[in-house]
Each structure stands twice: as C-alpha cells, then as structure tokens.
Amino acid sequence: MGLIFHKISRDKLRPGDHIYSWRAAYIYAHHGIYIGDGKVIHFTRRHGTGTFLDKIFLSSNPPKQCLSCGDQSNLSGVLCSCLDCFLDGGDLYLFDYGVKKVVLMAKIRSGTCTTAPTDASEQVIARANYLLLHNCFGNYHTFENNCEDFAIYCKTSLLVGENYLLGRTGQASSVSATSIATNMISGFDVWGIRSVIRLYKDIGVRKDAAKVPVEILRRANAREG
Template identity: 40%
Template sequence: MVMTIINKILTILMQLMWKVVRPEDLQLGDHVYRYGLYGLYSHHGIYIGDGYVIHFTPTQRRKNTFPSIFKSSYKPSPCSTCGYQKSIDCGVVKTCINCFRQDGKKLRSLHRYEYGWPLLRSKFARRGTCTTLLDTKWPHQVVDEANELHVDNAFGDYNLINNNCEHFATYCRTDNRASEQAAFFSGCKRILKEAKGWIMKKLL
C-alpha cells in the first residue's frame, strides 16, 4: 500500500517536471514526443490508441534533413509488431509505440506536448515541448485527422525547418502548422548569418 502511494507520487512528480508519460497512461489524440541525438531535437507524433502512433518522417525526396555525420548506420529489420521498417517506410507513417520511441538501438522516454502555455512561460521552456496554441479539437477529431493524412500520405515533403514532425502533430491538434524547435533553430541560423556578415564587414 505504502509503495503504491510512493510510486504514484513519483509518477506525478516525474510528469510535472519532465512531462514523462508511461505508454499505458497515454490518452487518445495525445501529442507525444521523444528526444533524439542526445536531446538536441525531439520527434513528434499523435497517439491514436491501441498502442499506435502516427508521425511524420523524412520523405524520399530528402531536403534539409540532418547532415550525414548525424545519421546512424544502424538499420533495423521490420518490426515484428507493426511491420515498420525505417529504411523503407517514409512520410506519414503508423507505427507501434516502441518504433516511435526507437532512437538507434535505444528506447527513449515518452513525453506529452503541452498546449495553451502563456507566452512568457513558453519563452523559457525547452523548444519542442510546448506551444501557446490552443488545442480546440476533440480527441477523435485529432485521431481522424492523423489517420486521413496517413492513409493519403498527404503532408508534403519533409523539411526540417518548414515542414517537420512537430508541424504535423500540431496541425493534427490545431489545424495550424507550427514548430517551436524549428523556429528556434531558424532564429539561431539567422543570428549566425548576421554575425558572419558583421565579421566579414569588419575584416574588409
């Protein structure tokens, strides 16, 4: 009894601090994500029930994806649960939770994306974890949207800055294509470009 109470308290604290969610606690239409590349980015998807997630992965016409030095040589065989094969399946895919959590040979923790955060508070949050957008859809509407996009593979070409997995998940939840982590990286890129221009001007 005491251990059960302690476990519940620890679970609540973990969820409050890190937004970690156990697979069995996922709710229909949840926007979930997991970290990759040592926490430098997050991969997003929509939980559609029965242990499955629909998420957007790089398409065959790969543009603006991570440089080849970041790409893993690990090539898994088709999943025995859902049949997903990363080296073949692309675009809007439907996979089991473990395939979604897979990062190389590791299974990452699941996190729940937060909606409706105050602007000031979201400024200090880790990018790709929350948004000021409001989720006004019912869970079944979110799932229907994700399923339709999956069936037709209809979310366009993957683009790290303009059309990525976070854009996909927020679109399913809000009908708005938004990505906080893409906006952050785009801002960093712009600052670096301006800094480079300033340095070159000083050198000339």
C-alpha cells in the first residue's frame, strides 16, 4: 500500500470491495462497490451543480451506449454498471478499511482509506443491492452526499448526523469545497495540520457516527422526502 493510492489490477478484485477511479487529473474520484461478475454499484448524479465544478464532476456519469449496461445517461441515483463504464478509462484503486491512525495521517491524499473496519462482504453487497433496488440514497450532493459517502455506508453501515438524514453532514473524507480548492492549487495535501483534520473527520473515529440498517435509512429519508 502506497502513501498516496492503492492501485490494484482487475484480477485482484473481490466482491464487496470499495473501489474508485480518479477523474479530471486527480481532482475528483468516483467511488463504487464491486459486486462480482464485472459489475459495480455506484451513486451518480444526472444534473450538475450549476457551477464551474460541473465540468469536473459530470464525468462521474457512465458513458452512453455500452453493450453491457445500455444507455444509462438519463438515469441517476444508485446504478449498476460494468467495470469499464465505472472506470471510464481511468485506473482502478482500492479504498482501504481498518487502517491504523498513523497510516491515515501519513497519507498524502485524503479519500483513500479509513480507520473504520469493513463489514463482511456479503453484508456489503446486500446493502448495495438494497440501495440499488430501492434507489434510496437520497439526492446526490457534491459535498454532502456523494459517491464516496455511498460506498463507505455500504462497507460499514456508518452514518453521521442526526436522524439518519442523508445530505446533511458530509461524512466523506475527501470532498469539501476547501479541499478541492486547495487540491486544485497545490495538487496534493501538505503534511501537518491537514493530516490532523483528516483524522478528526474520519468516520472510524467520529463520535457522532452510528451503524444504521438500510431499512431504517430508507424509512427515515422517505419521511423526509
């Protein structure tokens, strides 16, 4: 495992893995759960943010006219795509779980690992399939409820915030307006205060993170909608 990213080959993939692929020159990564047979369940957007970030983030939608996936360009929310559509020409990386705090803090880039342990792969896949079936992970929000939040939830069932409402707290570690602006300028995080902030934000150490079953998540957000 490197200090930046954990790149893996396709033959090393195991069902239940949280994978990601970088977009737009390492500014943004698209995350998903590999479920086996070359398929990935992931959380997507259809409409943009209405800001300059659209140019960067709209690449998280799968391309049109895949023989395996069909045309998914008009779909949004939780989708199942082939690995090629998910990667969109990018390389394949593994998001690591259960890492030591010192490893998390030493990482040059956030959004690549967490101290939280993963649940069993069967539970992870069942959770992803449930969210796919009901398309019930709320509305995509670049900073508050995104593809990384989705994958972390599938792996751990951990959510932060009150009443289990999606899109309120931004539990993902990698994306915030500040981190994007900094990364666009400097390319990479600098060691120091940012590593402390990364640990503080990590869902594995947050006191406000709780295990939430998918059925309760679905009911809580249905009431809200």
